[in-house]
Amino acid sequence: MRLFYDLRVRAVFYQVLAVAGVVATGWYLASNVSQKLAEQNIVTGFAFLGREAGFVISQSFIDYKPTDTFARALLTGVLNTIWVSSLAVTFATLIGVVIGIARLSSNPMLRSLAFFYVEVLRNVPLLLYLFLWYGLIITMLPPVREAIELVPHVFVSNSGLTIPAMMWSPAHTNVLVAFAAGVVLAMLVRRRMIAQRVVTGQARRVWPWVLMSLFAPVLIAVLFFQPEIVIEYPEKGRFRLTGGAHLKPEFTALLLGLTLSASAGIAETVRSGILSVQKGQWDAAKSLGFNRGMSLKLVVLPQALRVIIPPLTSSYLSLFKNSSLATAIGYPDLVLVTNTTMNQTGQAIEGIAIMMMVYLGLSIMISMLMNWYNARVALKER
Amino acid sequence: MAQTEPVAAMPPPQPSYLQRVVKPLFGTPLNAVISLICLWLFWIIVKAVWGWLVTRAVTEGGAAVCRASSGACLPFLVTKARFMIFGVYPYDEHWRPGLSMALFFAAIGVSMMPRFWGRWLLALWAMVITASMILIAGGVFGLRAVPTTMWSGLPLSFILTAVGLALGFPLGVVLALARASKLPAIRIIAVVFIEVIRGVPLISILFMASVMLPLFMPTGVTVDKLLRAQIAIIIFAGAYIAEAVRGGLQAIPRGQHEAAGALGLHYWQSMRLIVLPQALKIVIPPLVNISIGFFQDTTLVTIIGLLDFLSTIRTAMLDPEWIGAAVLEGYVFAATVYLVFSYGMGAYSRYLERRLRTGHH
Numbered sequence: 001m002r003l004f005y006d007l008r009v010r011a012v013f014y015q016v017l018a019v020a021g022v023v024a025t026g027w028y029l030a031s032n033v034s035q036k037l038a039e040q041n042i043v044t045g046f047a048f049l050g051r052e053a054g055f056v057i058s059q060s061f062i063d064y065k066p067t068d069t070f071a072r073a074l075l076t077g078v079l080n081t082i083w084v085s086s087l088a089v090t091f092a093t094l095i096g097v098v099i100g101i102a103r104l105s106s107n108p109m110l111r112s113l114a115f116f117y118v119e120v121l122r123n124v125p126l127l128l129y130l131f132l133w134y135g136l137i138i139t140m141l142p143p144v145r146e147a148i149e150l151v152p153h154v155f156v157s158n159s160g161l162t163i164p165a166m167m168w169s170p171a172h173t174n175v176l177v178a179f180a181a182g183v184v185l186a187m188l189v190r191r192r193m194i195a196q197r198v199v200t201g202q203a204r205r206v207w208p209w210v211l212m213s214l215f216a217p218v219l220i221a222v223l224f225f226q227p228e229i230v231i232e233y234p235e236k237g238r239f240r241l242t243g244g245a246h247l248k249p250e251f252t253a254l255l256l257g258l259t260l261s262a263s264a265g266i267a268e269t270v271r272s273g274i275l276s277v278q279k280g281q282w283d284a285a286k287s288l289g290f291n292r293g294m295s296l297k298l299v300v301l302p303q304a305l306r307v308i309i310p311p312l313t314s315s316y317l318s319l320f321k322n323s324s325l326a327t328a329i330g331y332p333d334l335v336l337v338t339n340t341t342m343n344q345t346g347q348a349i350e351g352i353a354i355m356m357m358v359y360l361g362l363s364i365m366i367s368m369l370m371n372w373y374n375a376r377v378a379l380k381e382r
Numbered sequence: 383m384a385q386t387e388p389v390a391a392m393p394p395p396q397p398s399y400l401q402r403v404v405k406p407l408f409g410t411p412l413n414a415v416i417s418l419i420c421l422w423l424f425w426i427i428v429k430a431v432w433g434w435l436v437t438r439a440v441t442e443g444g445a446a447v448c449r450a451s452s453g454a455c456l457p458f459l460v461t462k463a464r465f466m467i468f469g470v471y472p473y474d475e476h477w478r479p480g481l482s483m484a485l486f487f488a489a490i491g492v493s494m495m496p497r498f499w500g501r502w503l504l505a506l507w508a509m510v511i512t513a514s515m516i517l518i519a520g521g522v523f524g525l526r527a528v529p530t531t532m533w534s535g536l537p538l539s540f541i542l543t544a545v546g547l548a549l550g551f552p553l554g555v556v557l558a559l560a561r562a563s564k565l566p567a568i569r570i571i572a573v574v575f576i577e578v579i580r581g582v583p584l585i586s587i588l589f590m591a592s593v594m595l596p597l598f599m600p601t602g603v604t605v606d607k608l609l610r611a612q613i614a615i616i617i618f619a620g621a622y623i624a625e626a627v628r629g630g631l632q633a634i635p636r637g638q639h640e641a642a643g644a645l646g647l648h649y650w651q652s653m654r655l656i657v658l659p660q661a662l663k664i665v666i667p668p669l670v671n672i673s674i675g676f677f678q679d680t681t682l683v684t685i686i687g688l689l690d691f692l693s694t695i696r697t698a699m700l701d702p703e704w705i706g707a708a709v710l711e712g713y714v715f716a717a718t719v720y721l722v723f724s725y726g727m728g729a730y731s732r733y734l735e736r737r738l739r740t741g742h743h
Contacts, residue, residue, distance in 0.1 A: 032600050035600075126722055131713060322583070364581060
């Protein structure tokens with residue numbers, strides 16, 4: 001009994017107890033599952049992934065046809081999820097920053113309008129908004145035959161949004177790659193020149209060189225590959241619209257709902273970030289001779305970002321996870337495709353395992369990316 | 383000649399009406415432009431809402447009148463109000479969920495007043511939840527038993543939220559303590575549990591609960607559909623509450639732990655008497671925010687086929703008699719209910735934050 005009063009012995013004992021509890025629960029559940037599966041004659045395993053899916057996915061980012069495998073169907077779902085989330089993140093951030101700044105405006109009217117925007121979006125469930133936007137699109141808008149032309153060449157109807165599209169060719173892809181190379185090059189040049197300035201003490205203009213290294217590769221690529229810019233405008237025919245890019249109502253409603261709801265959260269984050277920088281910082285920057293732009297860039301923003309990044313990360317993560325509500329209005333995201341797969345194959349455990357693994361993996365990736373960025377802007381103490 | 387009498391303090395200058403109201407709005411050209419644009423936006427919004435809700439609104443008549451009109455269909459709201467709120471719960475027994483909602487409101491009201499904060503509040507909530515369950519489920523005290531498949535509408539949303547938070551809270555506190563533990567095995571179990579739950583969407587957990595929970599049970603044991611969703615919500619709430627509580631635990635200085643140890647308190651005593659009371663007080667505002675989020679998140683049970691508030695609204699709108707007549711009305715009604723509750727709780731959370739902020743600012 002003496003032995004049990006030893007703290008180290010106790011620590012080991014409790015840990016063994018906890019692990020044993022988890023293992024025993026897992027064992028018990030697993031044995032129940034295998035018994036049930038045996039009764040229902042369900043074969044476990046991921047072999048079903050190679051079989052023909054046989055169901056239609058209404059809209060997909062990559063080529064998919066019903067004769068493809070379940071694996072490809074699931075991949076289509078994953079890519080649809082990523083596609084709509086990344087578009088929504090981009091738009092939500094842009095709108096969120098603008099609204100967040102508007103919340104702090106000196107103009108009381110703008111301030112209250114921004115406040116109204118944030119509260120109305122934040123306090124109503126996203127699912128309700130999705131149903132509302134979707135319902136509005138399919139019931140309030142006219143049929144395709146009477147599509148409304150919002151601005152020239154942009155049509156809305158109850159079958160979605162039709163916009164002009166650019167014909168994409170391999171030459172365009174090459175130019176895009178060149179642009180990416182230009183971004184990397186510009187970053188390297190900038191870093192190099194700033195390092196040189198520190199060493200030599202001579203101030204040289206950085207931005208012309210940065211701009212040149214940013215656009216030179218694109219320019220060379222354009223001259224070399226000569227991409228043709230052909231814009232296809234939607235034409236209003238007698239019964240339908242032809243040409244252009246077509247966004248289905250499910251996609252439009254989902255993108256709208258995700259963007260608006262997330263932008264309200266991001267606006268609040270931006271607002272609290274800017275508020276967290278005390279007024280004295282502006283004054284101090286001014287007394288050092290910085291103008292407003294420089295103070296914002298060199299003094300205020302670096303401090304505000306430190307406060308903004310962690311909650312922004314969780315906004316992004318929840319937007320990504322909320323994209324799963326797509327399934328309620330019939331956009332074929334990962335959840336909807338997995339659900340169809342589970343219904344067709346009866347492989348519930350595998351389906352849910354895949355779904356959770358993909359979400360978990362992507363969530364971890366997003367938070368790692370944001371943590372890396374956060375570490376860069378975080379306060380560096382001795 | 384020297385002044386010997388102290389000069390009376392002058393009152394602070396009062397900004398004139400011009401300075402207070404006109405200058406911020408029209409002081410600079412940019413501000414004037416912004417104000418005009420805002421006014422125009424206000425005008426558009428007010429005109430649209432007024433036209434829909436008042437001028438063009440249909441106040442009398444049936445679905446046919448509403449279909450012809452482009453305004454709000456008030457007869458729809460009036461006829462369907464009870465269905466939208468109570469769903470398919472037996473019509474004659476609506477007073478039971480009604481009473482239980484009143485109990486919830488009373489309990490929320492009492493909990494919002496800081497002078498009532500104490501251990502007995504936990505007992506109050508336990509009592510309110512038990513009483514509501516008895517009222518809604520029935521089967522005792524001469525109340526007719528109502529199967530869970532008929533529990534629906536706003537009371538169901540409240541039950542899912544309240545039970546989810548009430549049971550998710552102890553789970554969250556235990557998980558947070560486990561995560562802060564010095565014992566590696568316990569810490570790792572807690573970290574994996576919390577991060578997995580927080581890394582996946584609520585829908586996937588609801589699906590897992592509704593599809594896999596029946597498989598987990600031994601043969602012959604069935605789990606009610608409502609219970610499955612409730613378990614999923616409790617687990618989900620637990621993981622999120624754990625993260626909030628962890629923040630509170632981290633804010634407690636080491637000295638408090640050490641002082642508790644010096645007094646001879648063992649781990650559970652020092653947690654219960656010293657650390658948790660301080661940590662939990664700090665995390666009340668984030669917990670209120672989590673509660674608002676969960677109230678909104680309970681709408682997701684619609685997807686697995688439970689009849690929560692949003693679901694009864696949709697059912698009412700899809701009624702063949704009214705279909706096409708009320709496209710917006712139901713959603714606007716639901717949105718108003720959610721807006722009032724969530725905004726109220728949010729305003730309360732901000733008030734608490736100001737109140738609890740002592741010292742530093």
